[in-house]
Amino acid sequence: MNMDLHLSQAMESFMLNCHSERKSPKTIQGYRDVLTRFINLTTDIPVDQLTPDHIREYIASLVNLPGKVDGRQFSSSSILKHYQVIRTWVRRMYAQEMITTCPTDKTKAPVLGKLLPSALTDDEVKALFRHIKEEQGRIARFRDQVIFTLFLDTGMRLNEVACLTVDDLNIKEGLIHIKNGKGSKEGSVPMGNHLARDLYTYLHRYRQANLGEKALLIGKSGSALGYEGMAVMVRRAISTIRVGEGKRGAHVLRHTMATNFLRAGGSIEALQKILRHNDIRITQIYLHLTTEDIIEEHRRVAPLDFVYQQRR
Numbered sequence: 001m002n003m004d005l006h007l008s009q010a011m012e013s014f015m016l017n018c019h020s021e022r023k024s025p026k027t028i029q030g031y032r033d034v035l036t037r038f039i040n041l042t043t044d045i046p047v048d049q050l051t052p053d054h055i056r057e058y059i060a061s062l063v064n065l066p067g068k069v070d071g072r073q074f075s076s077s078s079i080l081k082h083y084q085v086i087r088t089w090v091r092r093m094y095a096q097e098m099i100t101t102c103p104t105d106k107t108k109a110p111v112l113g114k115l116l117p118s119a120l121t122d123d124e125v126k127a128l129f130r131h132i133k134e135e136q137g138r139i140a141r142f143r144d145q146v147i148f149t150l151f152l153d154t155g156m157r158l159n160e161v162a163c164l165t166v167d168d169l170n171i172k173e174g175l176i177h178i179k180n181g182k183g184s185k186e187g188s189v190p191m192g193n194h195l196a197r198d199l200y201t202y203l204h205r206y207r208q209a210n211l212g213e214k215a216l217l218i219g220k221s222g223s224a225l226g227y228e229g230m231a232v233m234v235r236r237a238i239s240t241i242r243v244g245e246g247k248r249g250a251h252v253l254r255h256t257m258a259t260n261f262l263r264a265g266g267s268i269e270a271l272q273k274i275l276r277h278n279d280i281r282i283t284q285i286y287l288h289l290t291t292e293d294i295i296e297e298h299r300r301v302a303p304l305d306f307v308y309q310q311r312r
Contacts, residue, residue, distance in 0.1 A: 008044045010098055011035045014089050026159070034085040047099050050090070052106040059083055059110060079110050118247040119259040120238075125152065127241040140220070142206045144233065146198050147217060151234075151253035153195040155261075155275050158234070158250035162227040164216040166203065171196050178276075187276050258286040
């Protein structure tokens, strides 16, 4: 063990490992943000002075002290992710013999309730498309319609939609190739008839011809709309139609697609493949979102209610 090694140096070593393992830039930046915040609170102490109390204090600070990031409170899932990043980092230090004990072995992950993903209601989906049709600019208006249809029909992630190229589409076969999935995995997702028609119309009538640009979704300049531009556009549109509480990022559209797929009668096994979840237990959380539909359907055709109605 190197007695002169400090937390900041251990963090940089961890970042180097992440790069060598070809983790995505977004994942690496997320790790750096968490560990930098942790070191700022703990101070840049030697690694051998790190204790379980430092980790507990940090988690408590997320809940009880500032409690805000960019004006928004930490969610339960965010707090858990912070703990998981620190645990991964500390275990790596222990495996590489930077420390002789593993402080996270004496700490427990935050106990969280089951977190149900946020989904748009049917009325919100209709309002969203009405809002898009009211926007200025015929070409941008149809492009935005295609973007939201992509999200709501396929359940693709923001990065996956932003990275699509014209060559990734196989409208005839009804498939979209994904080469920038989570964990840099490749795959394909099916498209419905409505999306296929929109994509065909967009390509042949609305998308500006630019021989040097392969990106499917392009801005006014003729270049790719990109991740940041799409994220801002999606958040702004959802914020316009969503009142009160509820998430407004692009991921809520993935949740909405999953919920509506099950409501329409799709199987959980098919949904797992479409969303590309490694573990079906991740997909099963969407079953909770159909509870209201089940309750409403039961009220409509409750067996015993039917029996008593027949006796009248």
